[in-house]
Every structure is written in structure tokens, then in C-alpha cells.
Amino acid sequence: MKTVRIHAFGGPEVMRIEEVETPQPQDDEVLIRVHAASVNPIDYKIRQGGFPPVTAQQLPKILGRDIAGTIERCGSAVTRWKVGDAVYAMLDGRGVGGYAEYVCLKGELCAPKPTHLSFTEAAAVPLAAITAWQGEFDHGHLTAGQHELIHGGAGGVGHFAIQFAKARGARVATTVSGDDLDFARAQGADEAIDYRSGRFEQQLRDIDLVFDLVGGDTQERSWAVLKEGGRLISTLKRPSEEKARARRAHAESYVAQPNSSELTEIGRLIDEGRVHPHLHAVYPLEAAAEAHRTLEQGHVRGKVVLQVVA
Numbered sequence: 274m275k276t277v278r279i280h281a282f283g284g285p286e287v288m289r290i291e292e293v294e295t296p297q298p299q300d301d302e303v304l305i306r307v308h309a310a311s312v313n314p315i316d317y318k319i320r321q322g323g324f325p326p327v328t329a330q331q332l333p334k335i336l337g338r339d340i341a342g343t344i345e346r347c348g349s350a351v352t353r354w355k356v357g358d359a360v361y362a363m364l365d366g367r368g369v370g371g372y373a374e375y376v377c378l379k380g381e382l383c384a385p386k387p388t389h390l391s392f393t394e395a396a397a398v399p400l401a402a403i404t405a406w407q408g409e410f411d412h413g414h415l416t417a418g419q420h421e422l423i424h425g426g427a428g429g430v431g432h433f434a435i436q437f438a439k440a441r442g443a444r445v446a447t448t449v450s451g452d453d454l455d456f457a458r459a460q461g462a463d464e465a466i467d468y469r470s471g472r473f474e475q476q477l478r479d480i481d482l483v484f485d486l487v488g489g490d491t492q493e494r495s496w497a498v499l500k501e502g503g504r505l506i507s508t509l510k511r512p513s514e515e516k517a518r519a520r521r522a523h524a525e526s527y528v529a530q531p532n533s534s535e536l537t538e539i540g541r542l543i544d545e546g547r548v549h550p551h552l553h554a555v556y557p558l559e560a561a562a563e564a565h566r567t568l569e570q571g572h573v574r575g576k577v578v579l580q581v582v583a
Contacts, residue, residue, distance in 0.1 A: 275291075276293050277373070277558060278333045279334055282329065285320070288561055293335075301379050302378060305377075307341075308392035309578055310341075311340070312579060313338055313401065315400075326366075336370045340371040343357060344356055353383075358385070360385060361383075363382070363403050363531040365379070365382065372558065372579060373581075382533050393578055394578075397551075402536070404508060408484050408529075409441075412525060413482045413484060416443070420444045420479065421444070421481060421483075423446070423484045424495070427456050428575075430486055431447065435457065436549070438461075446464035447465055448466050450467065456551075477498045478500075479500040480500060488510050496513075499522055506526075507527075512525070550576055551575030553576060553577055555579075557580055564577050
């Protein structure tokens, strides 16, 4: 099968198109024919050698953490799925990555592909949407009527976070670049703030949940708008426990984990027309290096996807 692999850490040029043997499913796994795979920041961090769990001893490595496709074969213990089922999934990072024509995955990690999405659109969902969902609801405990501030609302995770919060009945403010103000509002943001020309701490107060996808000084300034007893949740650096105690707030960072139940619920919202992924760009698998360059350059609205099946 055709794959994109790295044999060394470095820039996009280390990515190679290679033929490798098609994996065979274990008893509890399914073999998925990949129609499309998403490109995420974790992919280029692994490629650069900046993701500590992946070491040089584990190379060569096929990149990619989420896919959409059809089931080609089922292991003997798999009862939920059958050959031909359309699924999408966040991969667990242990086996073959998503930049490949086939992947093997535990059947329990798959979810039905939303019927209203193409495979290319569906591939944009799993990792980014699960990251948003877990940050807002599992860790942030966002509920209807609360006020959330999302830093980086135009990106892959951020644009899902806006839509999920609105579907839950929350009020949403977000910081984005000036070019992305209209895009953020189109996702449902009640307040979109240009981080270059305005300071969010001068415009907001009494925020129940700050969902930080930016880190750095932006995270530090967020304490000024967080209400007493609020929550500051980050996908990046762990927020200050000392500052959290001073405000009787809860602060934590987290790493998203595959969850097919949550992905199924996200699929329901998509099929109800309440959530939709935005595709910034679609590249063929052979242009994976160019897809990485696009994502690394920043200012990507929504998601970048690799199309494996034309």
C-alpha cells in the first residue's frame, strides 16, 4: 500500500511516499480503506521531533491521527461492524498512521461516518472535534447559559469549539486575526475580537470558561477575564496553579484521547445540521509535504485534509 513516512526528524522534505505491506487486523481490529486523512499540528510536531513520546528509535513512522474510510475486513472478535461500513475515527497513535491507503484500528474506536458529509469532509472531524469536545465538556464542564472565551477560534479545533458551545446553549467570545472575524462569526461566535488591534481583557469580564488554544502571553492575560470559580483549560502549557488558587478557579491542560461515543454524538450534531467542518485546503496524499507547509505557515481557517481515494 502507498504511505507517507518519515525516516528522520526535520522539515517537510523528510516525508517520503513509500510502498509498504498492508497491515492485517487483529481479532479486535478492523482494516479500513482510507478515503481521506486529516492533517493536524501534532503531525508536524512529530515530524520535527518536537513530540517527546515519539523517539528516533520508533522511525520510520507513518504520520496521521484521524481518517475516514470504509471497512475492508473485520477481525474475528468484531461484531459491531461489517465489511463496507463507512466510518471515521481518531487513531490511537500506536499503529499505522492515517497517511496511508489502509489502517488497522480497534473496532471500538470507530464511529459511523456522518451521512451528510463526504469522506473528505468527515476526515477533517475526529481529532480536532474530539479535542474541542473534551476541552469544553469533559474538562471545562461548559453548560447552557455560560460565557466562554475561545482563543484561536478560526483554527481546526477552535471552529468546532465555537459550534459545540453554541449547540450547548453557551455564549461565545473568541480571539482571532482581523481577517478571520467574519469567519468566526459565521461559526456562531457572539463576540469576535481581533487579537492584533484589541485586547480581549479590556472588552470581556466574568468569563466562565477560557478555552486556550494559543498559550503564552494570551493564556497569562486570560486570568484577568476569568470569573471567580471559573475554569481555564488549555491544550498547551499547564496554567498556573497558584493563580488558579488565588481566584478559586480550576485550571488544567490535557491531551485529547480517542472516544468513539463522543465522536458518534458529534456525528449526530453534524447530521442535524448544527455543526459542520470547514475545509481550508485539500491535497492528494502525494502532496502531504505541501499540506504540512500550509498548516505550519498559520492562518488556516478550519482544516487541511489529504485525499487518499480520488
